[in-house]
Amino acid sequence: MIKKSSVAAIIIFLSGLLAACGSGANGSNNSSESQDAAAEGNQQIQTTIIGGRTGGAWSVFTEGIAESIRKKNENALVTVEPGGIVENPSAVGTAKIPYGISYSMTAYAAYMGEEPYDKKFEDIRAVSVVIPANYYQFLALADTPYDSIDEIIENEAPVRLALDQKGSAGEIITRNILQSYGVTYEDIISWGGSIDHLGGSKTFELMADNRIDATGDAVSVPSGDILEASTAMDLKMLSLNQETIETVSEKLGMEAGIIKAGSYSFLDTDIDTVSTPAILMVHKDISEEEVYQVTKSIYESFDYLGTVHEEFKNLTAENFADAGKVPLHPGAEKFYKEMGLIE
Structure with missing residues (x-):
């Protein structure tokens, strides 16, 4: 027969164990929240860019932009997906994909709802020029x-x-x-x-x-x-x-x-x-802080990009902000004004 004192001891032990587990769970949550807060404070970037057909020049352009962001932002996770010049603006405009590359002319056509688009994608914003012409x-x-x-x-x-x-x-x-x-x-x-x-x-x-x-x-x-x-x-x-x-x-x-x-x-x-030009687009709801950091990362990577593809060698401080008629995202606009690239 188990003595009452032994039963009490077991109950006390189990209670303590459960409390410790509970404390551990809360501690884990607190730690996770702290990590999330730290990541946000460090503007950790986790995003996707839609580019060109697999194996084509535009897929190379897109991967070069993605790697520029990775290189300049510790722990950044930037995924590249295949797409097309005409398809990409609607993908960004509907928030299916946060970022995308297209011609300035097709991005503007999508923004305005003009051919080949049958409605306006007014949530598209411009980040920067990728290939100037x-x-x-x-x-x-x-x-x-x-x-x-x-x-x-x-x-x-x-x-x-x-x-x-x-x-x-x-x-x-x-x-x-x-x-x-x-x-x-x-x-x-x-x-x-x-x-x-x-x-x-x-x-x-x-x-x-x-x-x-x-x-x-x-x-x-x-x-x-x-x-x-x-x-x-x-x-x-x-x-x-x-x-x-x-x-x-x-x-x-x-x-x-x-x-x-x-x-x-x-x-x-x-x-x-x-x-x-070919430009980088973004959905308007992406945070100002993230788009600022993305714009800055590309701007600081001109030398690297020139090793990725010959066309990137034409990208300069003078043409970087000249993204056409699609409105600039506030994050990109903030960076350009700080650098004196726009008024």
């Missing part, structure tokens, strides 16, 4: 009987034109260029030409077979695809006239740009065109 480049086979888009229109040339999918940045720019002349795809077809929506590799394959005459897209300079294509066929690039540049720039939120002679082996004169 992506130039619209209208390429044609060297032996085509025209040397400007003006000549194509004036002579109603039966041009066989290949473009990316409808609603892509390059397709929208091309369509707006034609519209500035009062010309539609149907007009080109009526002249005996054709309009095909093809990917870049397929387009250049058909151009090499003399089944496509020309193509237009907004890409970096020099573009790897164009460099490769120029080894298989003779190409030329056509300028835009100033009236078209002004019209398209105003409509799409772009800028006038010049592709310098020598940018490609076949290019012996400067090309007048339109351009748009």
